[in-house]
Amino acid sequence: MKRAIALALVGLCLLSSFLFFPQAAQGRVADECYGNWNRCRVNAFNMDVSWFRMTMVLTVCDIGLGKCILEF
Protein backbone atom coordinates (compact mmCIF):
# COMPACT_ATOMS: atom_id res chain seq x y z
CA MET A 1 0.00 0.00 0.00
CA LYS A 2 2.80 2.36 1.04
CA ARG A 3 4.61 1.49 -2.17
CA ALA A 4 1.56 2.30 -4.23
CA ILE A 5 1.15 5.70 -2.55
CA ALA A 6 4.85 6.51 -3.04
CA LEU A 7 4.62 5.53 -6.71
CA ALA A 8 1.50 7.62 -7.16
CA LEU A 9 3.22 10.61 -5.57
CA VAL A 10 6.29 10.23 -7.78
CA GLY A 11 4.04 9.92 -10.81
CA LEU A 12 2.15 13.04 -9.78
CA CYS A 13 5.41 14.97 -9.32
CA LEU A 14 6.68 13.88 -12.73
CA LEU A 15 3.39 14.78 -14.39
CA SER A 16 3.24 18.23 -12.79
CA SER A 17 6.86 19.02 -13.67
CA PHE A 18 6.17 17.87 -17.25
CA LEU A 19 3.16 20.15 -17.40
CA PHE A 20 4.83 23.06 -15.64
CA PHE A 21 8.33 23.31 -17.10
CA PRO A 22 7.51 23.75 -20.80
CA GLN A 23 5.23 26.66 -19.90
CA ALA A 24 7.83 28.23 -17.61
CA ALA A 25 10.45 27.87 -20.34
CA GLN A 26 8.06 29.40 -22.84
CA GLY A 27 7.45 32.31 -20.48
CA ARG A 28 11.18 32.85 -20.06
CA VAL A 29 11.68 32.81 -23.82
CA ALA A 30 8.89 35.32 -24.36
CA ASP A 31 10.42 37.54 -21.65
CA GLU A 32 13.79 37.30 -23.36
CA CYS A 33 12.28 38.10 -26.77
CA TYR A 34 10.47 41.16 -25.41
CA GLY A 35 13.55 42.17 -23.44
CA ASN A 36 15.70 42.13 -26.58
CA TRP A 37 13.00 43.95 -28.52
CA ASN A 38 12.79 46.66 -25.86
CA ARG A 39 16.56 47.04 -25.87
CA CYS A 40 16.48 47.29 -29.67
CA ARG A 41 13.89 50.07 -29.80
CA VAL A 42 15.40 52.04 -26.91
CA ASN A 43 18.73 51.93 -28.73
CA ALA A 44 16.93 53.14 -31.86
CA PHE A 45 15.71 56.21 -30.00
CA ASN A 46 19.06 56.78 -28.33
CA MET A 47 20.74 56.93 -31.73
CA ASP A 48 18.93 60.20 -32.45
CA VAL A 49 18.64 59.42 -36.14
CA SER A 50 16.00 61.09 -38.30
CA TRP A 51 12.49 59.68 -37.94
CA PHE A 52 12.23 57.92 -41.30
CA ARG A 53 15.41 55.99 -40.47
CA MET A 54 14.22 55.37 -36.95
CA THR A 55 11.02 53.84 -38.32
CA MET A 56 13.20 51.44 -40.35
CA VAL A 57 15.16 50.47 -37.24
CA LEU A 58 11.97 50.05 -35.18
CA THR A 59 10.54 47.86 -37.95
CA VAL A 60 13.69 45.71 -37.87
CA CYS A 61 13.23 45.43 -34.06
CA ASP A 62 9.65 44.27 -34.65
CA ILE A 63 10.72 41.69 -37.24
CA GLY A 64 13.33 40.44 -34.76
CA LEU A 65 10.64 40.11 -32.09
CA GLY A 66 8.35 38.14 -34.41
CA LYS A 67 11.19 35.85 -35.45
CA CYS A 68 12.25 35.30 -31.83
CA ILE A 69 8.73 34.31 -30.75
CA LEU A 70 8.17 32.04 -33.77
CA GLU A 71 11.42 30.18 -33.16
CA PHE A 72 10.15 28.92 -29.82
Added chain:
Amino acid sequence: MMKKSFALSAATVLLFALIAGRGTAGQRSVKRHAAGDVKLDFRTDDDAVFSRPVSISHDRDAVYVIDAEENEVRVFSKKGTFIRAFGRKGQGPGEYDSPADLDVSGDRIYVTDRFNKRVQVLDRQGGYLGGFRVPFTPDQVCVLSGGRIILSHLPLGIEGPEPMVHGFSEKGDLLWEQAGSYYSGERVYDTFRNFVVMVKGDRDDVLVVHKSDERGVFRFDKEGKPGAPVRVTDDYEFRRISLPIKGPKRQVSGFCWDASFDGDSLGLLAPDYTEENDLGPGRAVFLIAPDGLIKDIIDLPAAVTRIDMDGDDIYAVDTENSLRIFRREQ
Protein backbone atom coordinates in the same frame (compact mmCIF):
# COMPACT_ATOMS: atom_id res chain seq x y z
CA MET B 1 -23.46 118.81 -37.63
CA MET B 2 -19.84 119.44 -36.62
CA LYS B 3 -20.46 117.82 -33.23
CA LYS B 4 -22.13 114.81 -34.85
CA SER B 5 -19.24 114.09 -37.26
CA PHE B 6 -16.72 114.51 -34.43
CA ALA B 7 -18.62 111.99 -32.32
CA LEU B 8 -18.78 109.59 -35.28
CA SER B 9 -15.01 109.91 -35.90
CA ALA B 10 -14.28 109.37 -32.21
CA ALA B 11 -16.51 106.31 -32.14
CA THR B 12 -14.77 104.90 -35.25
CA VAL B 13 -11.32 105.45 -33.72
CA LEU B 14 -12.48 103.81 -30.49
CA LEU B 15 -13.89 100.84 -32.40
CA PHE B 16 -10.62 100.35 -34.33
CA ALA B 17 -8.66 100.62 -31.10
CA LEU B 18 -10.88 98.00 -29.51
CA ILE B 19 -10.53 95.64 -32.50
CA ALA B 20 -6.75 96.15 -32.57
CA GLY B 21 -6.62 95.57 -28.82
CA ARG B 22 -8.54 92.30 -29.14
CA GLY B 23 -6.29 91.21 -31.98
CA THR B 24 -3.12 91.56 -29.97
CA ALA B 25 -4.54 90.18 -26.74
CA GLY B 26 -4.21 86.58 -27.98
CA GLN B 27 -0.78 87.12 -29.51
CA ARG B 28 2.46 88.44 -28.19
CA SER B 29 5.36 89.91 -30.04
CA VAL B 30 7.85 87.08 -30.31
CA LYS B 31 11.49 88.01 -29.96
CA ARG B 32 14.09 86.10 -31.93
CA HIS B 33 17.49 85.78 -30.31
CA ALA B 34 20.67 84.48 -31.80
CA ALA B 35 22.89 82.35 -29.58
CA GLY B 36 26.62 82.09 -29.98
CA ASP B 37 29.12 79.45 -28.94
CA VAL B 38 30.80 80.01 -25.60
CA LYS B 39 34.45 79.20 -25.97
CA LEU B 40 35.02 76.17 -23.80
CA ASP B 41 37.89 75.98 -21.35
CA PHE B 42 40.80 73.76 -22.23
CA ARG B 43 39.67 70.24 -22.91
CA THR B 44 40.78 67.16 -24.75
CA ASP B 45 38.46 66.18 -27.56
CA ASP B 46 37.91 62.74 -26.05
CA ASP B 47 36.36 64.17 -22.90
CA ALA B 48 33.70 66.26 -24.60
CA VAL B 49 32.84 63.87 -27.44
CA PHE B 50 30.46 61.07 -26.56
CA SER B 51 29.50 57.70 -28.05
CA ARG B 52 25.78 57.87 -27.32
CA PRO B 53 24.82 60.93 -25.27
CA VAL B 54 21.26 60.56 -24.00
CA SER B 55 20.91 63.19 -21.30
CA ILE B 56 22.37 66.56 -20.33
CA SER B 57 21.56 68.36 -17.10
CA HIS B 58 23.08 70.81 -14.64
CA ASP B 59 23.06 71.81 -11.02
CA ARG B 60 24.47 74.89 -9.29
CA ASP B 61 28.06 74.29 -10.41
CA ALA B 62 28.34 71.41 -12.87
CA VAL B 63 27.03 70.01 -16.14
CA TYR B 64 26.38 66.26 -16.40
CA VAL B 65 26.23 64.26 -19.62
CA ILE B 66 25.19 60.61 -19.68
CA ASP B 67 26.79 58.37 -22.27
CA ALA B 68 24.56 55.28 -22.57
CA GLU B 69 27.04 53.31 -24.64
CA GLU B 70 30.03 53.92 -22.37
CA ASN B 71 27.77 53.43 -19.32
CA GLU B 72 29.19 56.50 -17.64
CA VAL B 73 28.36 59.97 -16.42
CA ARG B 74 30.76 62.75 -17.37
CA VAL B 75 30.91 65.87 -15.25
CA PHE B 76 31.99 69.28 -16.59
CA SER B 77 32.28 72.72 -15.09
CA LYS B 78 29.82 75.28 -16.40
CA LYS B 79 32.63 76.58 -18.60
CA GLY B 80 33.06 73.17 -20.19
CA THR B 81 36.12 71.94 -18.31
CA PHE B 82 36.08 68.18 -17.84
CA ILE B 83 36.08 67.35 -14.12
CA ARG B 84 35.46 63.63 -13.76
CA ALA B 85 33.65 60.57 -15.09
CA PHE B 86 32.07 57.75 -13.15
CA GLY B 87 30.32 54.47 -13.95
CA ARG B 88 31.05 51.38 -16.01
CA LYS B 89 29.10 48.48 -17.50
CA GLY B 90 27.80 45.92 -15.05
CA GLN B 91 25.14 45.08 -12.55
CA GLY B 92 26.83 46.01 -9.27
CA PRO B 93 26.80 49.26 -7.30
CA GLY B 94 28.01 52.16 -9.44
CA GLU B 95 27.69 50.02 -12.57
CA TYR B 96 25.13 50.51 -15.31
CA ASP B 97 23.41 48.88 -18.22
CA SER B 98 22.44 51.85 -20.40
CA PRO B 99 22.01 54.75 -17.95
CA ALA B 100 19.27 57.06 -19.18
CA ASP B 101 18.99 60.24 -17.11
CA LEU B 102 19.97 61.90 -13.86
CA ASP B 103 18.76 64.55 -11.48
CA VAL B 104 20.61 66.25 -8.65
CA SER B 105 18.86 66.97 -5.37
CA GLY B 106 20.90 68.42 -2.53
CA ASP B 107 24.12 66.46 -2.39
CA ARG B 108 22.69 63.39 -4.07
CA ILE B 109 22.65 62.34 -7.70
CA TYR B 110 19.86 60.03 -8.87
CA VAL B 111 20.62 58.00 -12.01
CA THR B 112 18.15 55.79 -13.90
CA ASP B 113 19.86 52.51 -14.80
CA ARG B 114 17.62 51.41 -17.63
CA PHE B 115 18.20 47.72 -18.33
CA ASN B 116 19.17 46.91 -14.74
CA LYS B 117 15.69 48.30 -13.98
CA ARG B 118 16.75 50.39 -11.01
CA VAL B 119 17.55 53.87 -9.72
CA GLN B 120 20.98 54.42 -8.20
CA VAL B 121 21.66 57.14 -5.66
CA LEU B 122 25.19 58.60 -5.62
CA ASP B 123 27.11 61.31 -3.85
CA ARG B 124 28.41 64.21 -5.93
CA GLN B 125 31.70 62.41 -6.56
CA GLY B 126 29.85 59.43 -8.02
CA GLY B 127 30.17 57.25 -4.91
CA TYR B 128 27.38 54.73 -4.48
CA LEU B 129 24.96 55.46 -1.64
CA GLY B 130 22.05 53.16 -2.42
CA GLY B 131 19.14 52.67 -4.76
CA PHE B 132 16.04 50.63 -5.52
CA ARG B 133 14.63 48.38 -8.20
CA VAL B 134 11.60 49.20 -10.34
CA PRO B 135 9.31 46.89 -12.36
CA PHE B 136 9.99 48.62 -15.72
CA THR B 137 12.90 50.08 -17.70
CA PRO B 138 13.16 53.61 -16.25
CA ASP B 139 13.83 56.51 -18.56
CA GLN B 140 13.81 60.03 -17.10
CA VAL B 141 14.02 61.04 -13.47
CA CYS B 142 12.99 64.19 -11.56
CA VAL B 143 13.45 64.48 -7.81
CA LEU B 144 10.90 66.75 -6.10
CA SER B 145 10.63 68.00 -2.53
CA GLY B 146 10.20 65.51 0.29
CA GLY B 147 12.31 62.96 -1.54
CA ARG B 148 9.66 62.17 -4.15
CA ILE B 149 11.32 60.45 -7.11
CA ILE B 150 9.35 60.69 -10.35
CA LEU B 151 10.26 58.31 -13.17
CA SER B 152 9.06 58.06 -16.75
CA HIS B 153 9.29 55.01 -18.96
CA LEU B 154 8.63 54.05 -22.55
CA PRO B 155 5.77 51.52 -22.37
CA LEU B 156 6.04 48.15 -24.08
CA GLY B 157 2.50 48.51 -25.42
CA ILE B 158 1.98 44.79 -25.84
CA GLU B 159 -1.34 44.26 -24.12
CA GLY B 160 -2.80 47.75 -23.86
CA PRO B 161 -2.23 51.16 -22.30
CA GLU B 162 0.21 51.42 -19.39
CA PRO B 163 1.06 54.28 -17.04
CA MET B 164 4.16 56.17 -18.18
CA VAL B 165 4.88 58.34 -15.13
CA HIS B 166 5.48 56.81 -11.70
CA GLY B 167 6.01 58.41 -8.30
CA PHE B 168 8.27 56.70 -5.73
CA SER B 169 9.22 57.44 -2.14
CA GLU B 170 12.87 57.89 -1.21
CA LYS B 171 12.90 54.26 -0.04
CA GLY B 172 11.68 53.07 -3.44
CA ASP B 173 8.02 52.41 -2.61
CA LEU B 174 5.68 52.97 -5.55
CA LEU B 175 3.20 55.68 -4.51
CA TRP B 176 1.29 56.53 -7.67
CA GLU B 177 1.16 56.06 -11.44
CA GLN B 178 -0.13 58.46 -14.08
CA ALA B 179 -0.14 59.34 -17.80
CA GLY B 180 -1.67 56.32 -19.51
CA SER B 181 0.01 55.47 -22.79
CA TYR B 182 -1.58 55.60 -26.21
CA TYR B 183 -2.39 52.17 -27.64
CA SER B 184 -3.48 51.36 -31.19
CA GLY B 185 -1.74 48.01 -31.65
CA GLU B 186 0.50 49.48 -34.40
CA ARG B 187 3.72 49.05 -32.45
CA VAL B 188 5.98 51.39 -34.43
CA TYR B 189 3.46 54.22 -34.39
CA ASP B 190 2.66 53.66 -30.71
CA THR B 191 6.36 53.80 -29.85
CA PHE B 192 6.63 57.22 -31.52
CA ARG B 193 3.40 58.39 -29.92
CA ASN B 194 4.48 57.38 -26.41
CA PHE B 195 7.96 58.79 -26.49
CA VAL B 196 7.93 61.63 -23.98
CA VAL B 197 10.30 64.09 -22.38
CA MET B 198 9.78 64.69 -18.66
CA VAL B 199 11.22 67.84 -17.09
CA LYS B 200 11.03 69.41 -13.67
CA GLY B 201 8.65 72.39 -13.52
CA ASP B 202 8.58 75.47 -11.31
CA ARG B 203 5.72 74.35 -9.02
CA ASP B 204 7.42 71.35 -7.43
CA ASP B 205 5.96 69.30 -10.27
CA VAL B 206 6.91 67.57 -13.51
CA LEU B 207 5.93 68.43 -17.07
CA VAL B 208 5.40 65.66 -19.59
CA VAL B 209 5.91 66.65 -23.23
CA HIS B 210 5.17 64.25 -26.08
CA LYS B 211 7.64 64.21 -28.93
CA SER B 212 4.86 63.85 -31.50
CA ASP B 213 1.15 64.29 -32.16
CA GLU B 214 0.28 66.08 -28.92
CA ARG B 215 0.17 69.80 -28.14
CA GLY B 216 -0.85 69.33 -24.55
CA VAL B 217 1.90 69.50 -21.95
CA PHE B 218 0.78 67.54 -18.88
CA ARG B 219 1.71 68.42 -15.31
CA PHE B 220 1.76 66.21 -12.23
CA ASP B 221 2.65 67.31 -8.73
CA LYS B 222 4.71 65.20 -6.34
CA GLU B 223 1.59 63.35 -5.15
CA GLY B 224 0.60 62.50 -8.70
CA LYS B 225 -2.21 65.02 -8.82
CA PRO B 226 -2.65 66.30 -12.41
CA GLY B 227 -2.42 70.06 -12.93
CA ALA B 228 -4.16 71.93 -15.74
CA PRO B 229 -2.36 70.92 -18.95
CA VAL B 230 -0.69 73.67 -20.96
CA ARG B 231 -1.80 73.67 -24.57
CA VAL B 232 0.96 75.01 -26.79
CA THR B 233 -0.73 77.33 -29.29
CA ASP B 234 -0.92 76.70 -33.03
CA ASP B 235 1.76 79.38 -33.65
CA TYR B 236 4.17 76.62 -32.78
CA GLU B 237 3.83 74.37 -35.80
CA PHE B 238 3.88 70.62 -35.97
CA ARG B 239 6.42 69.16 -38.40
CA ARG B 240 4.53 66.49 -40.29
CA ILE B 241 6.12 63.44 -41.82
CA SER B 242 4.91 60.25 -43.49
CA LEU B 243 6.52 57.17 -42.01
CA PRO B 244 7.27 54.08 -44.11
CA ILE B 245 4.63 51.93 -42.40
CA LYS B 246 1.31 50.67 -43.73
CA GLY B 247 -2.09 51.89 -42.64
CA PRO B 248 -3.61 55.15 -41.50
CA LYS B 249 -1.10 55.59 -38.68
CA ARG B 250 1.77 56.46 -40.97
CA GLN B 251 1.35 60.24 -40.58
CA VAL B 252 3.26 61.56 -37.58
CA SER B 253 3.41 65.17 -36.48
CA GLY B 254 6.76 65.96 -34.90
CA PHE B 255 6.42 68.21 -31.87
CA CYS B 256 9.78 68.37 -30.15
CA TRP B 257 13.14 66.62 -30.21
CA ASP B 258 13.98 67.54 -26.64
CA ALA B 259 12.72 69.90 -23.94
CA SER B 260 14.01 71.81 -20.95
CA PHE B 261 12.47 74.05 -18.31
CA ASP B 262 14.00 77.20 -16.87
CA GLY B 263 12.49 80.14 -14.97
CA ASP B 264 8.84 80.00 -15.99
CA SER B 265 9.43 78.88 -19.57
CA LEU B 266 9.34 75.54 -21.26
CA GLY B 267 11.98 75.30 -23.98
CA LEU B 268 11.05 73.11 -26.93
CA LEU B 269 13.78 72.02 -29.31
CA ALA B 270 11.85 71.93 -32.58
CA PRO B 271 12.59 69.13 -35.03
CA ASP B 272 13.62 70.25 -38.49
CA TYR B 273 13.29 68.88 -42.02
CA THR B 274 16.42 67.37 -43.51
CA GLU B 275 17.45 67.62 -47.17
CA GLU B 276 15.77 64.24 -47.78
CA ASN B 277 12.49 65.61 -46.37
CA ASP B 278 13.00 63.51 -43.28
CA LEU B 279 12.67 64.90 -39.75
CA GLY B 280 15.82 65.40 -37.71
CA PRO B 281 17.14 67.47 -34.81
CA GLY B 282 16.68 71.20 -35.20
CA ARG B 283 18.54 74.36 -34.26
CA ALA B 284 15.76 76.53 -32.81
CA VAL B 285 14.55 76.52 -29.22
CA PHE B 286 11.04 77.91 -28.71
CA LEU B 287 10.37 79.31 -25.26
CA ILE B 288 6.78 78.66 -24.28
CA ALA B 289 5.10 80.85 -21.63
CA PRO B 290 2.83 79.30 -18.96
CA ASP B 291 -0.23 80.20 -21.08
CA GLY B 292 1.08 78.17 -24.04
CA LEU B 293 2.08 81.12 -26.21
CA ILE B 294 5.51 81.39 -27.80
CA LYS B 295 7.54 83.91 -25.82
CA ASP B 296 10.93 83.85 -27.51
CA ILE B 297 12.81 81.90 -30.14
CA ILE B 298 16.51 81.16 -29.75
CA ASP B 299 18.40 80.33 -32.93
CA LEU B 300 21.37 78.09 -32.24
CA PRO B 301 24.42 78.01 -34.52
CA ALA B 302 24.16 74.22 -34.93
CA ALA B 303 21.58 71.44 -34.87
CA VAL B 304 21.49 69.75 -31.47
CA THR B 305 19.94 66.59 -30.04
CA ARG B 306 19.81 67.47 -26.32
CA ILE B 307 19.33 70.79 -24.55
CA ASP B 308 19.45 72.02 -20.98
CA MET B 309 18.65 75.69 -20.30
CA ASP B 310 20.33 77.67 -17.54
CA GLY B 311 19.44 81.39 -17.71
CA ASP B 312 21.04 82.80 -20.84
CA ASP B 313 23.16 79.68 -21.32
CA ILE B 314 22.10 76.52 -23.10
CA TYR B 315 24.14 73.36 -22.56
CA ALA B 316 23.69 71.07 -25.53
CA VAL B 317 24.95 68.05 -27.41
CA ASP B 318 25.26 68.60 -31.14
CA THR B 319 24.71 66.11 -33.96
CA GLU B 320 28.42 65.24 -33.87
CA ASN B 321 27.87 64.11 -30.26
CA SER B 322 30.01 66.94 -28.85
CA LEU B 323 29.30 69.11 -25.84
CA ARG B 324 28.41 72.70 -26.78
CA ILE B 325 27.62 75.70 -24.61
CA PHE B 326 25.61 78.52 -26.21
CA ARG B 327 24.85 81.96 -24.81
CA ARG B 328 21.74 83.85 -25.82
CA GLU B 329 22.37 87.31 -27.23
CA GLN B 330 19.95 90.03 -26.08
